[in-house]
Amino acid sequence: MPAARTVAVDCHAFGRYPYVGCNNLMRQLLPDICRDSPDLVREFALCVVTLAPDTHTDVLDLCPDLAEALGKPAAIPFMLNRTTWLAHGLASLVLRWRSRLDGAPPLKLEFTNTASADPLQREFLDILSLRADPDLLEVVRDDENDGAEARSERAAADLTPEEHLVRAEELTARKQRSLDLGSVLHHLEHSTASPDVVARAFTAAAEHYLTVGFYEASLHTARTAARYATHGDLATARTLCSTTVYSLMHLGRLDDAEAFCTVRLSTTDDPRMGMICSYALGVIQARLRPPEQRDLAKAAQHMAQAIAFLDSAPQGPGETCNRIFVDKNFRALLAARAGRTDEAIRLEQEGLADLRRLCPERFRAEAPILLQNLSKAHLASKRADLAVASYTEAIALEPFSADLYMERGNAHRARGDHRAALADYRMAIQVGPPTPEMHFNAGLACAAGHDSERALDEYTLALELDPAYARARLNRAALHYRSGRPAEAAQDADAALRTEPDHPDLLCIRGLVNLSSGDLEAALADFSRALVRDPSHPAALKNRSTTLFAMEDVAQALRDADRYLTVRTDAAAFLHRGQLHQSRGSWQQALADYQQAAGYDDADHAELGRRRSACLQGLVDEATHARA
Template identity: 30%
Template structure:
């Protein structure tokens, strides 16, 4: 077993990269006098080596052969995550089931991953590691070391933050090494996880390693280049800065040639990090442009938007001025897409406006105005969104698209712009106009393009039409469109998620559960899927299954108050007060002013007979959320128990106004009236409750008979 009850966070000077050849053994990550276990595997996380998942990918490359031997079926359950994080391992894991998004050419990719894509991938890798650690026959925990985390991409830092939170140190112990002089380089989630889950230790300053054969300036420069520019040796970096630029360029060219060969042999992630770094600094920096563009395309396809922004900007810097307009436009789109998804919408808007000023090409104007419209409709902060401005821009782009000379381009772009305009009309409360626009686009594609062209966008149009049908209440038509989308793109999990909602509204609980099951099978871990399935399982009476889903959702995102409140409510429903109290305490630690959690704590206190505490929690919850029905009902129960039926009726009347279809609220108010001697009012409430779905028919009839006898 581990000799530490927490993970370890080491701060201080970093040693040289682990991958470099050395004339003496690599010094241990921890001083040998320390009792803590040494890492079984240590990975370098510097993003310049292999891009956004340098650390997580290195870990998988080291561990996956062992996992495959120990648990042959486990890697295939995480094929999507493994292929995205470490594509070199494609021979050790089954190929992901392809979606239309995967198969679409870059020019036809009209669907983007959400900003949370990297989080889902990270959770999948974490669950792979946890499953392996739990099943492994080990006498001590698996110890994993991560160095140069300060220089890791945000995607790798996100992965480490989740692993720190979810891995029990007696199964997986993490040893994380960061510099302590640049705390701002750590993502806040990782910094917080390190502070909470790891014991911090400052490493002593070690004497510099001496390599006599590397004292010549040229040797120092060559060593710096061999480190892919990540050397921590001040002598090497100083020699590199002083060296003749032609000498440096030749060394970068030689290293790039070596890395090109390795990429061709399957080490694909070198093309995301070290290879473009050397090409940018070689004798022909323009040679880096296509490599950076390809790396940016990979980052876009995996949803690594921080890396996308970095790679696309670097590609812009080395792309020749006389490059085709299409290349310039593709990089501009990647940069602005990344900015919008990362929240810097003001900069994205500025770049779009500058692009529009520089070019008069109709296609540039069309795509630029569409992007500006989406900023106004979807990406700007709520206070800056402007649906009217978005509609004006898209009305103009529809007209521009209709004037494109090429019939195929004209058909696609008109349909694309009309789809954007349909979104605006739907948000403006005009679903009939939205439906007309989408159907126009579908008809145009059928008429002017081959059936095999733009399949992805056809599926998007059908999915959007289903959303409009649902808004209009045409649920059967919505279901038919979702069925068609699933048939076109059967391996995309979001289609099943969407269809489950319509099936649920149609009363097809079994069908909705089947869709949630399929989405969970296809997707990396995703809290919303488990949260929605839990709600549906509760409706169908499967409390045990609902609890399992809610616990999984809470494991994925413990900071979400809505997950925690639902979990507490379900535990209260089965009478598990100790677990409910533990869950609500943890939830309030993250969200001390969450009204639902305060109300749940009040309900626990109510059941435990702590009326004063319960009343304080209900009062505070209602001060924060005056329309919280459960808190009103709870406070009414306390008032009735204290003999204050007037206060009980007042709270229940407010609750009934908010939820007039709840028969239990009417029953309770009727009982309060009855106890206060207001028999006619009680009779009216019982009678009204009897007409509502879910009413306690036998109990209500008994109360009505009591009222009749009394009167």
């Protein structure tokens, strides 16, 4: 058990280099975590090495079988908000490690110079501070207390350009990845190094940040590199062009990306750069814009321009591969957007065949995206089995893409194979970083497999990452209710309703809790509010009818029962309406509803038999009374 101590973590990063504090934190804590909880290091290995690059060797020493997973750039683009989930993953590692140390005094993490941290580091500090249990971990943010980086910066302010160059060379010689991505760049920028040297260093850092999904960092680092790049260095110019435009696209800054590409197209005569920008403009119009803003005709024009640029470039294997990718994959996207799913499938299959035949050396790198899009087209055409097969091919080529496992899990769920879906969701979580949606989908698969307790655990993990995840809170509330824990169900429903006060499903859950506790007025109010939001909400109609019946307002209960049966028909609904008719002595209408209920496989025939007998007796009694 580690001795109680305060760990000072300097976050100074000149305001722009990502996760300096995380790197410094893990350099100090990782030896203890490896000793106490090696399984946690394995579980969160991706988060550790991505946010703390200096730990890469230590993590591989512990988990050598993860070398490929932690070292290979992904072909599949990263999920949205990746840095948020990476930060949550690192926070989970620290918090779960501390929670296992029974009886250990709180660990104090003192983060200094947070005002000079970059935005991603500050996001991590916000997450850790919010999630930390103060009995286990004290998080202190001190903007006044200088750390080593701040002192180094003040000293650096007095350096001459020649001394900056010497300092950059000294730091480079340490072969420490975090220094190459931060302090070395800072000193080079203020040194006598040639513009080409500065441009290459910043370009390499920008490529790294794009590879790991730090899009804000890749954007501003690429822009810095562009200030130093010479006009004759086409290779660097192309790299910076693609890094800038794809960073903007991943950040959702589509107008800025379009403006950047438009300027580049008007100022360059390089066909490869023209292809990069034209292709990006087409993707923005066909894939990234909201449906109401998409312009497929304009996207097709951009695609044609991208192919024309490719055809005008000096030809080689790379151009052949790019032409196949742009032509087949982009045309398939346009076909899919236009609802021509079979055409999209054909084009993706042709693209894969052309890649295999003409560019076998690039097949492994390029095919996963085509296979992913082929799988999506199969799903759109309700061919879940074919989607699973295509996803499986993609995963064989790209075995460390969380998105591919997530999407194949969804395909398994679409074909009703919840066990296989759960296995894929767990693989997505393992590949990481874990996201709320991964845990939520795992919860759905567990619930479908009748494992309510594991489903509750998954929904709880989703809510740890995103407390405002209404669907996870709704499903957890429903499971609590069905498991006989109405207080917990009400607590979840109330928490979610604070952020979504008119959510009809949440109102129905709370209404059910109120109904089961006998608070009929509160239940009626909840079901009625749900129906204001959604007048055809089945659960609200059904349960308000039940509530009204309990309140002896049979006429209104019947109106809701009638409305429910216009939305959905099932044995329980006909049985309920039959009960309402029976309570009024409307024996024939009741018998008609019981007859309808009997036609369903899940009908309660014993209950229907008793009620039919009662109705028939009612008819006999009526006839006897009439004769008398």
